[in-house]
Amino acid sequence: MSTETTEKEPASKVELAPGVGGGGEIPTFDITLKVRRYNPESSDDAYWDEWKLTMYGTDRVLDALHKVKWEHDGSVSFRRSCAHGVCGSDAMRINGRNRLACKTLLKDLDTSKPILVEPIKGLPVEKDLIVDMEPFFQSYREIMPFLVSKGHEPTKERLQSSEERERYDDTTKCILCAACTSSCPVFWTDGQYFGPAAIVNAHRFIFDSRDDAGDMRLEILNDKEGVWRCRTTFNCSEACPRGIQVTKAISEVKQAILTRKI
């Protein structure tokens, strides 16, 4: 390589040593992936299936599941859509904790041990990692997750100060992945409990200055299966892939119910 300075600006081309590719070689490593399988058509019992895979340092748990499904066993079933932490389809229990498979890098896990992947808890398993989300969405619908306003529709936008917007900013981030609700020990044993996700989404409207149905939502959550079921284990806050302060939001709703102040 020439190091002499010339009048002209050098071409914006990086010269690499021979044998080095674009961004450098991506390291690979071997992992053991263990998936909790369940197929009601063949057996009532769940079992562990396991594969040894060679993965890249940039791969996520979702990539490992893809590799299994595409190259080893096409019958492995799981949900995913966006693959980038947006749609909320692929919450699952990874090494005993609820995570999105598409946001969990393999290199951040202990790859010297098998990586355990199980369906989220507390919802009926349909097949392998797929659970029936209906009870989860039923609770979500019950808290009226939409803007309710009294009076006439305004002719211009509904104004809101940045402080008013800030009040519920955290709970707007929810992608309805169910990682929080299915990490809750109360929900595991009492499927009637509304669960953290429904409360988070109620919070999003209760504290929205433009909404007029806050009192109704507080009444719904004052139910015996509502916010008072929460035992503050913080599993939900630790599971949320969007970093929502779930337990804090639930506490705020509890206090709003007691004081009827929003």
Added chain:
Amino acid sequence: MPKTLSPSKLIPAGTLYRGREGQWSWVAHRITGVVIFFFLLVHVLDTSLVRVSPEAYDAVIGAYKNPIMGLGELGLVAAIVFHAFNGIRVILVDFWKQGPKYHRQMLWGVLGLWALVMIAFSIRHLSHVFGG
């Protein structure tokens, strides 16, 4: 709500959920709460014996004065002290604005206070139980 599917068949058991401080402090709070409840139940029964037969009451209370019961009392006090301090922590998590943010630090506080109280109490109590 259609949430009534029998869980045992439909939800195959897997590994234990790896919750952190909050989950385990809750487990401990529930266990200590139930332990205290059963103690109080027995305690109400043995105390009410005094109205039935003071002699029987004396005999039962006398039976508590052995080292095994002494250690049991130590365990009971340990449970009550944890439950009480952690109960205050849970109340703060719900009603103090900064509570959820500092729940973990508050748990270390609870365990620290618990250790202090238990060391002080153990010295006094065990010297009574084994000292004579």
